[in-house]
Every structure is written in C-alpha cells, then in structure tokens.
Amino acid sequence: MGSMGNKGNRGAGPSDAGLRKAGPRSGTPRVVVVGLASCFGCQLQITNNEKHLLEVLGQFDLTYWQLLSSAPMPEDFDVAIIEGAVTTEESVQVLAELRAKAQVVIALGACANTAGIPGIAAKGFCGRPAEVYSTLPSVCGDLIAPRSVTSVIEVDYQVPCCPIDPSEFLEVLSKAFYGSNRPLTEKTMCGDCKRNETGCFYPQQELCLGLVTRAGCGARCVKVGRPCSGCRGISPEANLASARESVVRYGLAAEGFDAALELFNQTNPLLQGKD
Numbered sequence: 001m002g003s004m005g006n007k008g009n010r011g012a013g014p015s016d017a018g019l020r021k022a023g024p025r026s027g028t029p030r031v032v033v034v035g036l037a038s039c040f041g042c043q044l045q046i047t048n049n050e051k052h053l054l055e056v057l058g059q060f061d062l063t064y065w066q067l068l069s070s071a072p073m074p075e076d077f078d079v080a081i082i083e084g085a086v087t088t089e090e091s092v093q094v095l096a097e098l099r100a101k102a103q104v105v106i107a108l109g110a111c112a113n114t115a116g117i118p119g120i121a122a123k124g125f126c127g128r129p130a131e132v133y134s135t136l137p138s139v140c141g142d143l144i145a146p147r148s149v150t151s152v153i154e155v156d157y158q159v160p161c162c163p164i165d166p167s168e169f170l171e172v173l174s175k176a177f178y179g180s181n182r183p184l185t186e187k188t189m190c191g192d193c194k195r196n197e198t199g200c201f202y203p204q205q206e207l208c209l210g211l212v213t214r215a216g217c218g219a220r221c222v223k224v225g226r227p228c229s230g231c232r233g234i235s236p237e238a239n240l241a242s243a244r245e246s247v248v249r250y251g252l253a254a255e256g257f258d259a260a261l262e263l264f265n266q267t268n269p270l271l272q273g274k275d
Ligand code: SF4
Pocket: 038, 039, 040, 041, 042, 043, 083, 084, 108, 109, 110, 111, 112, 116, 117, 161, 162, 163, 164
C-alpha cells in the first residue's frame, strides 16, 4: 500500500471562507475544471443537474472545462476543480501550478479524495508497467504510484463519492463562492441508516463498509438495498479495530473487511497501519 499522507482540507477549519471573503481577482469568479487519472464520470455528473447548474452558471465564468474543450488552460483563474488521481510526475507539477494560481481548490470525486479506482493499483505499482510494456510509451508520462490529490496538495473543499452527487457538488461550489465554515462530517454512516430506518446488513451476515465510511451521502446505497462499498473514504473518526471485532462477532472474516476497504482506500495510511 502507498504511504502518502494527507495534506488536508483547508476548508475544514472555521477560518477559511471562500472567494467572497478573499474576493475574486476580478469581478466574476473564473473557474477551471481539470481531469487527471479518472473515468471523467464525476465531470459528467456535474452536467446531470442541469436545472440547478443553469441557475448557478450565471454566477461564474467557466473559463476552462477539460471535458468540453481542447482549448489551452488559461493563465489566470480563481477556482480549480480537480477530478482524478495523481499517477504521473507531470500531474504533480500541474497540481502545484493549480494550487499556486487558484484561491480555492476543490477535489472532485473519490479518485481525487482517496485515489479511488486508480489507487487499487498502488500496491506494488513499480513493477506493474513492465508486466505489460517492454518499453513504456512516452505518452504514459513519468508514472508514479497512484495517489489522491489531497495527499499532494492542500485542498479547500472536498466532494467525495464515486461518482459525486451533483447536488453535493453545487452545495460545495456555493461554499467556495460565498464562504462557509461547515466542514465535511467526520461521522460514520451508521447514524444515517438509523435515521433512514433501513436496518443493517450485518445480522444477515453481509459485509457493509458504512461501519467506518465517512457519512454525508445519506447512506444512499443502503437505502436502495446495497451495502456501502466505502466510496466516501474511511472517516477520520472510524475505529477500525473495533469495526473488525464487530465484523468477526457477526461471523464474517476481518480479512474480507480489510480487502473490501481497499477498493477506495488502498493508499489510506489508516488502512496501511491496520489500526
Ligand atoms: S470517482 Fe468514480 S466516477 Fe469519479 S472519476 Fe473516479 S472512477 Fe470516475
């Protein structure tokens, strides 16, 4: 597993408060949307909230959106929205430039926040390219083990999930424009289940990662009858040791629980430390 730490979320504390506080460098906030190693699914999700998106579109200047345009990245902007994991040295450089230029950086989706799906390849990464290529094509760039955006630069706001919830994205975007001291919750998912009165999978001996996964999606998978697969990432408040004990108490294997967690948390030091 990777050993990357987390540079953190600058919006997590009460002191940061978006563009309105700092003021965009000129009139309307200029926004860029950049995709790193991703399936572009989270960028696509942004378009899946047309009605509300149209309502907010007039409030900012969408200067650059990689999904829609091959125009070069502009020199100046206020907000950088970044989707995808970091898998090349070139991407590390891009992140440093985005961080230096933007007043507000938003990490979009599981890949950007936890390394997500690209992160599955992080373990033993260095030997992997040679299993496929005798000579690595230059178009691959200078490959590095996949890691999250949040482990490389500080971000101001996070929109977790795979894919993102478009409504949560718009909520975060308005926090970025108008300021908010409300951080992402650090609670785990089970409280949402209780409020939804959906019951729990464990008495049926089915694994559910909501035990240790950061709440905030309203336990949307459990609501439709599927266990949580952990796409919001391990909550900082999660007690992994106690969760494993619960898993075993319900007749399931702790190893299976850890293996399932790797889907979205492969590079998370908490999982690496197994504590
Ligand atoms: S978080 Fe999921 S939907 Fe979003 S870019 Fe990554 S793999 Fe695609």
